[in-house]
Amino acid sequence: MIQRIQSVYLCIVFLLMxxxxxxxxxxxxxxxxxxxxxxxxxxxxxxxxxxxxxxxPQIAASLSxxxxxxxxxxxxxxxxxKFEFSVSYLFLFIPLIAAVLAFxxxxxxxxxxxxxxxxxxxx
Numbered sequence: 127m128i129q130r131i132q133s134v135y136l137c138i139v140f141l142l143m144x145x146x147x148x149x150x151x152x153x154x155x156x157x158x159x160x161x162x163x164x165x166x167x168x169x170x171x172x173x174x175x176x177x178x179x180x181x182x183p184q185i186a187a188s189l190s191x192x193x194x195x196x197x198x199x200x201x202x203x204x205x206x207x208k209f210e211f212s213v214s215y216l217f218l219f220i221p222l223i224a225a226v227l228a229f230x231x232x233x234x235x236x237x238x239x240x241x242x243x244x245x246x247x248x249x
Contacts (some may be wrong), residue, residue, distance in 0.1 A: 130178065130238070135231035136171045136188070139195075139224045143168035146220045163198055167191060167224070174231070181239045190237060192228035196220045 147164040161242040170191055177184040 130234070132184075132188070132231040132234035132238070133175050133178070135227045135234065136175045139191070139227050139231070140168045140175075141223045142175035142227075143171065147249050149163055149217045167195060167198075167221075170194075171224075171228070181235055181242070185232060185235050185239065186226055188232040192225045192232060195228060199225065225236040 133134065143164045147161055170187070174184055174187045174191065177187065178199070202218045202221070
């Protein structure tokens with residue numbers, strides 16, 4: 127399970143969301159919504175790792191996770207534009223990085239599925 131590269135990508139997504147859960151927040155960002163979102167996406171990333179025997183649901187879940195992370199970044203993007211650059215606003219870019227990793231995991235899972243299908247054709 128952990129030897130697959132997509133498991134590493136999803137584990138990093140989980141760690142990024144866990145870090146975002148505990149980072150300090152500027153006063154204009156809703157803390158409860160951010161914490162709920164970080165907890166939900168972190169647990170979802172961990173859950174996707176454990177779907178390693180069922181690649182089809184794993185593909186759909188990782189794609190959904192990536193889209194959800196992009197949506198969260200898009201919701202927080204006006205907060206980034208409204209204020210001048212500050213280190214405390216760097217946490218808003220974590221969902222974008224996590225989305226890239228979720229899409230990388232999606233492509234790795236899809237590649238595994240194609241490999242398994244090609245081996246099934248040879249039998």
